Amino acid sequence: MDLMSIVIWIIVGALAGWVASMIMKTDAQMGALANIVVGIIGAFVGGWVVSLFGTAPAAGQLNIPSILTAILGSVILLFLVKLVRRA
Numbered sequence: 001m002d003l004m005s006i007v008i009w010i011i012v013g014a015l016a017g018w019v020a021s022m023i024m025k026t027d028a029q030m031g032a033l034a035n036i037v038v039g040i041i042g043a044f045v046g047g048w049v050v051s052l053f054g055t056a057p058a059a060g061q062l063n064i065p066s067i068l069t070a071i072l073g074s075v076i077l078l079f080l081v082k083l084v085r086r087a
Helices: 003-023 032-050 064-087
Strands: none
Touching: 003 032, 003 064, 032 064
């Protein structure tokens, strides 16, 4: 993995984590680093979910489908975290 791929993961992670935190109303509780971590983990979760429907995830690319996949996964991740915190 080269430096450019790492930078792309961080950018997509930050964007996806921030958008997902806005959708899930957790933005006030999260900082920039948490958004990046949620976005990167969410990209993996989203890629797995998308692959269940027979669609290949756009891995490691900076494009709209990969960002939407990461946002989907990040929203799922934040939803699960909220469920665990309530219990």
